[in-house]
Amino acid sequence: MALDVGARGALAMAAVLQWRPSARSMRGPGRPLLRHHMSLDFARVRRAFSAAAPAYEAIARLQAGIGDELYERLDVVQAAPSRVLDVGSGTGRLAARLKQRWPQAEVLCVDVAVGMLRQARKRAGLFKPLRRVAGDARALPLTDRSVDLLVSSLCLQWLDDPAPAFREFARVLRPGGWMLFTTFGPDTLRELREAWAAVDGGVHVHRFLDVMDIGNSVMAQGFSHPMFDVERHASHYPDVRSLMQELKGIGAGNADQGRRRGLTGRRAFAAMQSHYECLRGPKGLPASWEVIYGQAQAPAEGQPLRRGGAEMARFDVESMRAALRRPRS
Numbered sequence: 612m613a614l615d616v617g618a619r620g621a622l623a624m625a626a627v628l629q630w631r632p633s634a635r636s637m638r639g640p641g642r643p644l645l646r647h648h649m650s651l652d653f654a655r656v657r658r659a660f661s662a663a664a665p666a667y668e669a670i671a672r673l674q675a676g677i678g679d680e681l682y683e684r685l686d687v688v689q690a691a692p693s694r695v696l697d698v699g700s701g702t703g704r705l706a707a708r709l710k711q712r713w714p715q716a717e718v719l720c721v722d723v724a725v726g727m728l729r730q731a732r733k734r735a736g737l738f739k740p741l742r743r744v745a746g747d748a749r750a751l752p753l754t755d756r757s758v759d760l761l762v763s764s765l766c767l768q769w770l771d772d773p774a775p776a777f778r779e780f781a782r783v784l785r786p787g788g789w790m791l792f793t794t795f796g797p798d799t800l801r802e803l804r805e806a807w808a809a810v811d812g813g814v815h816v817h818r819f820l821d822v823m824d825i826g827n828s829v830m831a832q833g834f835s836h837p838m839f840d841v842e843r844h845a846s847h848y849p850d851v852r853s854l855m856q857e858l859k860g861i862g863a864g865n866a867d868q869g870r871r872r873g874l875t876g877r878r879a880f881a882a883m884q885s886h887y888e889c890l891r892g893p894k895g896l897p898a899s900w901e902v903i904y905g906q907a908q909a910p911a912e913g914q915p916l917r918r919g920g921a922e923m924a925r926f927d928v929e930s931m932r933a934a935l936r937r938p939r940s
Contacts, residue, residue, distance in 0.1 A: 661726030663862030692759030699766020703731025796901035
């Protein structure tokens with residue numbers, strides 16, 4: 612794979628889009644959250660990433676660069692956190708950098724793939740340990756308001772709907788704690804998707820949500836000071852098989868429930884290759900990657916949630932009980 616390299620560190624930024632939610636951007640009642648319904652085989656996702664774990668870092672250069680860019684955005688965090696959570700931590704590469712940055716903090720790695728957590732263990736030294744927990748982003752094994760900083764790089768695209776994950780992020784973060792994340796947008800692998808679409812109507816390539824869907828999902832949980840931007844990257848390959856082998860090598864195969872089972876016919880694969888070859892340039896066959904970066908602060912005490920365009924008040928039960936116990940003056 613050849614990856615375009617630009618001025619911003621390890622990645623080339625072809626376009627940046629700043630997006631701040633407004634009242635007009637929120638969806639009204641009856642309007643679906645997801646633009647493209649997805650139904651993922653989550654067990655397949657877990658198995659694929661566990662199997663890919665031993666060789667993951669040798670292949671996933673783009674993913675590493677995206678994690679590095681996310682790390683550079685941590686300057687927004689003013690106070691040193693005491694507990695940091697990395698959701699979808701993979702091999703622990705980003706978590707290890709977080710531990711170096713805040714050596715006194717407890718850094719927790721959560722991932723559904725046990726194979727990835729085994730690799731993360733190799734990064735945990737005696738004096739800079741990383742806690743590793745097998746868990747799902749939609750049901751985090753943590754108590755309420757127990758985390759100061761939450762990061763998640765390239766995990767959310769492996770969920771049918773990001774809303775349950777953002778709900779969990781809001782639950783475990785302390786009021787005012789920061790959430791920073793990345794995920795892939797809908798233009799990711801569009802060349803491969805379009806080449807297959809010219810052959811048949813099957814689901815051959817993973818589908819991704821756009822920044823509006825992600826932003827609305829974040830805002831629905833009452834997060835404040837949100838900011839989202841989109842970066843576009845291009846990598847190049849000598850042929851289609853090289854691209855598909857790389858995707859398989861990092862565990863990023865097609866896990867859509869609507870995918871065709873069994874082997875793809877030679878004739879269909881050859882037809883797809885023929886369509887893709889029309890895009891060949893001096894660097895080879897292009898593959899697009901649309902990366903969404905997001906950051907926001909956890910809801911303050913009593914901040915309302917948004918449900919179907921309406922606001923729902925939220926209160927801490929223990930605080931209410933304490934207030935009721937106080938003698939009236």
